[in-house]
Amino acid sequence: MTELKFNNVVKKYGKVEVVHGVNLDVKDKEFLVLVGPSGCGKSTLLRMIAGLEEISEGTISIDGRVVNDDAPKDRGLAMVFQNYALYPHMDVYENMSFGLKQSKTPKDEIRQRVEEVAEILGLEDLLLRKPHELSGGQRQRVAMGRAMVRKPSIFLFDEPLSNLDAKLRIQMRAEIKMLHQRVKSTMVYVTHDQVEAMTLADRIVVLRDGYIEQVGTPLELFLKPVNTFVAGFIGTPPMNLIASKIKRESLGDFLVFDSDLKIPVPPRPDVILEDGQDVVMGIRTEELTIADENNFNRPEWVFPGVVKVVEPLGNENHFHVDLGGVTFVARCEGRRTIKSGEKIEIAFNLEQLHIFDAKTTNVIYQEM
Numbered sequence: 001m002t003e004l005k006f007n008n009v010v011k012k013y014g015k016v017e018v019v020h021g022v023n024l025d026v027k028d029k030e031f032l033v034l035v036g037p038s039g040c041g042k043s044t045l046l047r048m049i050a051g052l053e054e055i056s057e058g059t060i061s062i063d064g065r066v067v068n069d070d071a072p073k074d075r076g077l078a079m080v081f082q083n084y085a086l087y088p089h090m091d092v093y094e095n096m097s098f099g100l101k102q103s104k105t106p107k108d109e110i111r112q113r114v115e116e117v118a119e120i121l122g123l124e125d126l127l128l129r130k131p132h133e134l135s136g137g138q139r140q141r142v143a144m145g146r147a148m149v150r151k152p153s154i155f156l157f158d159e160p161l162s163n164l165d166a167k168l169r170i171q172m173r174a175e176i177k178m179l180h181q182r183v184k185s186t187m188v189y190v191t192h193d194q195v196e197a198m199t200l201a202d203r204i205v206v207l208r209d210g211y212i213e214q215v216g217t218p219l220e221l222f223l224k225p226v227n228t229f230v231a232g233f234i235g236t237p238p239m240n241l242i243a244s245k246i247k248r249e250s251l252g253d254f255l256v257f258d259s260d261l262k263i264p265v266p267p268r269p270d271v272i273l274e275d276g277q278d279v280v281m282g283i284r285t286e287e288l289t290i291a292d293e294n295n296f297n298r299p300e301w302v303f304p305g306v307v308k309v310v311e312p313l314g315n316e317n318h319f320h321v322d323l324g325g326v327t328f329v330a331r332c333e334g335r336r337t338i339k340s341g342e343k344i345e346i347a348f349n350l351e352q353l354h355i356f357d358a359k360t361t362n363v364i365y366q367e368m
Contacts, residue, residue, distance in 0.1 A: 002153040002186045003028050003063055004049065010057035011044055011210075019044055019210045021058070026188060027202075031180050033189045035197040036207035036233075042190045045207075046156055049188060050079050062153065078147035079156040082163060084139045086131040086146075092118075093127040096145045113149040120182060121145050121175075137168045141175070148183065157189040161196065173199055194234050198222070206230050228361040231282050231354060237318055239282045240328050243358065248275035255281050255355070259325025264300055266350050271365045273355070279364070282354035285318065288330035290338075291345040301350050307342045321346055 004026035011019035019041045026032045034042040047053040049060060051072035059066045067075050086095050093114055100110045118124045121141045131139055140160060147155060157176070161169045177200055180187055191197055197204050198218040206213045206221065206229075214226045218234075225231035231239045244255040246265070253265040253273050263281070265273065273279075291302045305323040315334045320327055323346060330346055332338060355365035 004154060004186065004188070005061040005064075006045075006058070007061065008058035009045070009048065009055060009060060011041070011048065011053065012056040017056075017210070019048075022210075022212060024205065024212065024215070026186060029184050029186055031177075031187045031189065031200060031202045032205065033191060033197040033201035033203075034205050034207060035191055035194055036213075037192060039209070040207040041210040042192075042207050043158055046079075046158055046188060046190045049075075049154070050077055050156055051075055076153040077156055078150050078152035078154075079158065080140075080143050080147050080160045082159045084131070084143045084163075086139060086142060088131050091128050091130055092123060092134070092142050092145075095131070095142055096123075096127075096149055099146065099150055110149075113151075114145075117145045117148045120148070120179070135168075136164050137172055140164065140172060144176075144179065148179075153186065155185055155187040157187065159191055160189075161191075161193075169196070176200060195236060198234070204234075206233060224363075224366055225282075225354070226363055228280055228282070228356045231356070231363075235284060237285050237329055239284050239354070240288070241356075242281045242326060242328070244279055244281045246273045246275060246277040246279055246355075248273075255279070257324075257326050261303070261324035261326045263303075263348065264350065265353065265355070265365070268365065273365065278358035280356040280358055280361070282356060283328075283348065283350075284352060285329045285331045287349040287352045288321075288328055289347050289349075290330075290332050290336070291347040301348045302345050303348070305344060305346050307338060307340055307344060310338055310340055 006022045006024040009019060009022040010017060034045060036042050044053060048055050051070060055068050059068055096114045097110045118127060121144060123141055123145060126138060161172050164172060173196060189200060201218055203215060203217055204221055205215050208229055214221060214230045221230060221234045225234060228241055232241055244257050247254045247256045252267055255263040255265060303323045305321040307319050307321050308327065309320040311318040313334065317332050317334055317338055319330055319338055321330055352367060354363060356362060357364050
């Protein structure tokens with residue numbers, strides 16, 4: 001059983017504070033992903049877990065033991081880096097076994113561990129090759145294997161797929177997920193790629209400027225973002241986020257824009273919106289579809305528009321559509337022909353509407 005706990009962890013460089021009082025519990029055997037833009041503090045947190053960065057304030061505990069002052073080698077962790085960090089003059093077997101040799105592990109046990117891990121990672125036929133004879137994906141597997149043979153209590157991954165091409169990243173994502181299911185170890189993974197985070201994680205920690213914005217499962221973050229930052233960061237393409245204002249009329253509340261567009265707000269018994277309140281409307285692209293007899297949206301949720309730009313992706317099209325002077329990004333089925341300049345009607349699924357306060361950026365209205 002391996003649990004990791006951050007208790008009011010702060011990191012300062014001189015007088016500049018870059019990580020601000022982080023509190024976080026990582027569960028046993030959990031795959032936790034730290035995600036956020038460059039400079040948000042995610043790699044700094046990972047390096048503090050590993051002991052490669054000093055903790056300015058607070059504590060990090062592994063299985064209830066505070067490790068602030070422990071040397072990296074004494075923490076029982078293994079780290080996989082972005083740049084592989086393989087020894088070029090050593091073959092795959094020597095790279096994978098190097099750490100075990102340094103810790104004076106018996107030769108028979110070293111061979112057994114390396115062969116077991118090589119079989120898991122599909123490296124059995126590559127053990128005598130040098131790093132320059134391997135592809136990028138193979139080198140990354142060797143780096144993972146070098147960590148695995150140590151049988152660490154926690155695996156740490158620092159943007160391990162950033163140097164790979166798009167196709168190989170997809171393949172390696174699947175391999176890392178299968179690895180977690182097989183070895184059943186606690187894993188903490190850092191990435192700036194929200195697609196990587198969504199596909200790999202049991203839970204995601206979204207970071208910005210050294211603060212945790214939200215923690216939750218991929219689906220929780222996608223369906224119930226707590227603010228506009230999370231709403232815009234999670235999801236591809238990102239959620240439509242458009243400044244608007246609440247207007248109260250006899251028929252109910254409406255979102256009004258600096259145009260002729262007016263969108264009704266379905267009433268929620270637990271939400272009271274203020275007349276004239278400045279807000280940000282949020283709605284996912286998949287909740288905007290071309291209206292036809294198959295739509296289940298109510299007539300008042302359908303709006304005429306003009307297609308501005310089409311982005312065909314094969315399985316689906318993303319298209320920018322002007323609705324009464326406001327531009328939204330919508331989706332349709334990939335085999336459906338749609339052209340720039342075409343006049344269409346867009347059906348909104350307003351049951352999936354999000355409304356954020358314009359001042360605080362926090363959510364004030366979303367599905368129950």
